[in-house]
Structures are given as C-alpha cells and as structure tokens.
Amino acid sequence: MLDSFTIRRIQSVMNGYIHEKVPAPLRTMVKLTYEMNDNELILTEERPAEQPYQWDKMHIARFYWEENRWKVYAKDEHSSWNVVDVIEPCPDFEDLLEQVERDDAGLFWR
Template identity: 50%
Template sequence: MDPFTEKRVHSILNGYIHVKIPARMRTSVQLLYEMRDHELTLREKRLSWDGKSWEMTDIAKFKLEPEGWKVYAKNRQQGNWLGVNSIMPNMDFENQLEQVERDPAGIFWPA
C-alpha cells in the first residue's frame, strides 16, 4: 500500500473510532485496527463482565485487491474469514467502512 493511501486510511479510521465510541464508554469499549501489507483488521475490545480482563472480537477485514477494497466477515463458528458478496469491492476505503457500519444484515455488529 502506498504511503498516501496508508495515511488516508489511518485518518479515516481514527476519525471513525472517535465518533463511534463515546468518550464516556472508552474505558470499557475500544475499537482497534491492525494494518499489515494490504490488509486491515478492525476489532472491538471490551472489558469483561467482571472488569478483570479484556475480550477481543474481530469485526471486519478489509483487503486491498486489484479491483478495490474487499470486505470480509469472520465466520464465528469456524473462525475463518469469508468474503461478503453483498459488498462489492471499491477503491474508496471510506465507502467500504460505511458499508460495515450500516450492516443491515447484522453480519459485523451482532446484537
């Protein structure tokens, strides 16, 4: 990933996380991301019910492929990542993040 794209993605995600998690909740819920090569994984970190440890949940994976950013969801039973066919690859990362945020099928943000 070129430096401009990487910096833009960092900026988009940092802004998204700031808006998504209200300040009053940031001591118990965090959104984190890990960027490696052409992949980015978005995770949620929550304080356990007893407040003694943190639990990490994978939310979505974004892969920069030749046709654009492809979105993947975690198969909770098998633990592998599956491409989300209802979200077409797009060169605009912000668009793909918005699709994950909307999540009409409840794939990424299970209740």
C-alpha cells in the first residue's frame, strides 16, 4: 500500500497534469479526473451526457503499484484491463504518466 506522502505527491502531479492538459475554455466540454484507491490510480475522461448535469466517463489508463513499481493498463475492446507491454513497469509514476500522455502505441487517446 502506498504511504501518505506518496499519495499526496501523486495527487499533486495529477492535479497539475489535469490543469495543464485541458484548457479552461474546454472544461465545460471535456474534463479529466482520476480516482485513487489503495495501490491504484485510474485516469478518466468525462464528457457531458445527454441528461443535464451528468457526465459520461471513459477510462483512459490504470496505474497499479505492485512489487515496488508502477504498471500501466489499458482497456481492450471488451472493457477489460490489460497490462501495456510496450511500457515497462517503473518506480517513477511521472515517467509512466508521460508515456501515457505521448501514447506512442495509440492505446489511450482515441
């Protein structure tokens, strides 16, 4: 399980990333959110739903802390999480977030 210092650091990284990724004028049309639970962080894109004041969610990536390193997962066509083989597990969360952002394999940002 992640310690409280690491959790706060990752929350700070994610809050900064989200703030930079989605320009203010677009935040009524798209937003990025994340959810942290134990050793997991799920990055989600949200867009307005048909019902007023509701948002549709699409999971982008899953980061999982295991054996002292982060692993990255992506959803497949059946909505199951699968480890991303082209991104090596790494203890540096920010390095993996950067690789997800670049998305060289076209797995995350469709």
